[in-house]
Amino acid sequence: MRRRKPPAGAVAKAPEGLPSPLLENWAWQDQAACAEVDPELFFAAESERGLRKHAREVLAKALCRTCPVRRECAEHALIVGEAYGVWGGTTEEEREPALHGRHR
Numbered sequence: 627m628r629r630r631k632p633p634a635g636a637v638a639k640a641p642e643g644l645p646s647p648l649l650e651n652w653a654w655q656d657q658a659a660c661a662e663v664d665p666e667l668f669f670a671a672e673s674e675r676g677l678r679k680h681a682r683e684v685l686a687k688a689l690c691r692t693c694p695v696r697r698e699c700a701e702h703a704l705i706v707g708e709a710y711g712v713w714g715g716t717t718e719e720e721r722e723p724a725l726h727g728r729h730r
């Protein structure tokens with residue numbers, strides 16, 4: 627799966643608290659274990675609930691446990707406040723307390 631990446635040549639300064647869009651700050655994505663995986667494994671369909679959602683997240687998190695850039699991915703999710711999907715082996719529900727506390 628390719629995560630969001632800034633366009634080539636992007637050099638603008640990011641707002642405080644957000645990572646710079648310089649390409650080297652996103653280089654970790656090139657080593658992602660999910661680089662060639664369907665993004666649907668990491669993001670819930672609108673109607674997805676309960677056991678189906680849990681089963682998908684278990685599979686996504688299992689792949690994350692094998693990922694060489696898990697720490698970078700998890701840090702990114704917290705820094706930019708990723709509110710949806712599995713990032714760095716964490717679900718949105720697992721990140722929510724940290725994200726919620728950050729905005730108080």
Ligand code: SF4
Pocket residue numbers: 655658659660661668689690691693694695696697699700712713714715
């Ligand atoms: S930790 Fe998981 S979501 Fe993040 S890059 Fe690796 S496999 Fe993808």
